[in-house]
Amino acid sequence: MTTAPTEGAAAAQIPVTVLTGYLGAGKTTLLNRILSENHGQRYAVIVNEFGEIGIDNDLLVESDEEIFEMNNGCICCTVRGDLIRTVQNLMKRRGAFDAIIVETTGVADPAPVAQTFFMDEDVRAAAKLDAVVAVVDARHVLQRLEDTEEAEDQIAFADVILINKTDLVSAEELAEVEARIRAINPYALRHRTERCAIDLASVLDRGAFDLDRILSLDPQFLDNGHHAHECGPDCDHEHHHHGREHEHHHHDHDPDHVCGPDCGHDHHDQGHHHHENPHSVRSISLKAGDLDPDMFFPWINQVTQFKGPNILRLKGILAFKGDPQRYVIQGVHMIVEGDHQRDWKAEEARESRLVFIGRDLDFDQLKQSFEACAA
Numbered sequence: 042m043t044t045a046p047t048e049g050a051a052a053a054q055i056p057v058t059v060l061t062g063y064l065g066a067g068k069t070t071l072l073n074r075i076l077s078e079n080h081g082q083r084y085a086v087i088v089n090e091f092g093e094i095g096i097d098n099d100l101l102v103e104s105d106e107e108i109f110e111m112n113n114g115c116i117c118c119t120v121r122g123d124l125i126r127t128v129q130n131l132m133k134r135r136g137a138f139d140a141i142i143v144e145t146t147g148v149a150d151p152a153p154v155a156q157t158f159f160m161d162e163d164v165r166a167a168a169k170l171d172a173v174v175a176v177v178d179a180r181h182v183l184q185r186l187e188d189t190e191e192a193e194d195q196i197a198f199a200d201v202i203l204i205n206k207t208d209l210v211s212a213e214e215l216a217e218v219e220a221r222i223r224a225i226n227p228y229a230l231r232h233r234t235e236r237c238a239i240d241l242a243s244v245l246d247r248g249a250f251d252l253d254r255i256l257s258l259d260p261q262f263l264d265n266g267h268h269a270h271e272c273g274p275d276c277d278h279e280h281h282h283h284g285r286e287h288e289h290h291h292h293d294h295d296p297d298h299v300c301g302p303d304c305g306h307d308h309h310d311q312g313h314h315h316h317e318n319p320h321s322v323r324s325i326s327l328k329a330g331d332l333d334p335d336m337f338f339p340w341i342n343q344v345t346q347f348k349g350p351n352i353l354r355l356k357g358i359l360a361f362k363g364d365p366q367r368y369v370i371q372g373v374h375m376i377v378e379g380d381h382q383r384d385w386k387a388e389e390a391r392e393s394r395l396v397f398i399g400r401d402l403d404f405d406q407l408k409q410s411f412e413a414c415a416a
């Protein structure tokens with residue numbers, strides 16, 4: 042039986058943009074543009090992180106927009122329940138915003154997120170998927186396509202693709218990247234960007250999500266139970282509603298938890314695409330107080346120089362001794378950048394937090410050497 046919404050309901054459906062893209066591709070950069078630009082729209086933003094300690098939320102610009110954070114090791118396991126609940130709660134406050142943006146974690150397959158907007162009756166009545174927007178790191182995407190399936194899924198699934206970081210590649214490399222992306226997904230609109238600079242009308246409110254095409258890629262897309270699995274006891278997660286000024290995070294989930302065998306999850310049946318060993322990617326969260334910059338910078342340079350190939354992503358908010366400002370550091374493989382963000386607030390604990398997401402990282406060694414940078 043078709044349950045297509047009536048015309049009135051369709052008109053009232055709130056457009057949802059799903060932002061996808063591998064770790065470090067530029068999703069937050071794009072989101073910050075959306076949050077900063079004067080477009081007269083009010084967005085509710087749902088952010089899902091891989092890793093811990095709410096760093097992504099801290100990297101967003103201050104804005105009036107409301108940010109809902111979901112902290113799950115693996116979006117595919119928990120997104121259904123969490124996302125449905127979040128969207129249902131948003132619907133209770135209809136009229137408070139015009140559109141929803143969901144930023145997915147960099148290692149997620151976007152399919153389960155997109156499916157949520159078709160599977161749940163209440164969600165479907167209230168919201169409609171407008172477009173899946175993928176941000177691609179032109180410098181690293183070819184490598185990612187070699188070693189992960191998620192990167193390919195994200196491209197295959199997208200309606201709009203931003204080929205970002207064009208400043209980091211030559212014209213020949215860019216042409217090669219574009220050809221590769223076109224081969225995976227000839228249907229998506231492609232844009233070349235630097236720091237995701239793009240007219241937002243090219244990204245938002247596109248009406249671009251093409252169910253027929255997705256069904257040709259994944260015939261079971263609309264089947265109930267496809268990708269569905271229950272979270273087990275080890276998969277405890279919570280999600281928080283963050284006002285922009287609300288700075289403390291209570292994350293009592295295990296920071297290093299990535300869905301494992303005890304999760305009770307069934308990852309490999311039902312056409313769920315993970316590359317053979319998704320669990321080799323893990324996150325390491327480190328905390329310290331004030332750091333000595335003369336210790337920290339040589340250390341991080343050394344870590345990224347030697348471990349760079351295994352570091353898919355690093356991000357941190359740091360307190361340097363005697364420095365009144367928060368320092369934000371970010372990296373993808375060997376490319377690291379950092380800058381002051383803003384003053385530490387009086388009520389804020391000066392705490393340094395650093396997250397690495399990567400393969401074969403030695404937690405104890407990183408922890409000890411990081412702690413040795415304490416002021």
Ligand SMILES: Nc1nc2c(ncn2[C@@H]2O[C@H](COP(=O)(O)OP(=O)(O)OP(=O)(O)O)[C@@H](O)[C@H]2O)c(=O)[nH]1
Nearest residue numbers: 063064065066067068069070147205206235236371
């Ligand atoms: N050189 C260069 N750097 C960029 C560009 N776009 C983003 N970056 C940098 O790349 C890093 C990652 O960008 P983010 O926007 O945080 O990436 P993300 O996809 O949100 O990352 P995750 O949330 O960890 O998956 C940051 O240091 C950005 O400043 C670009 O076009 N050129």
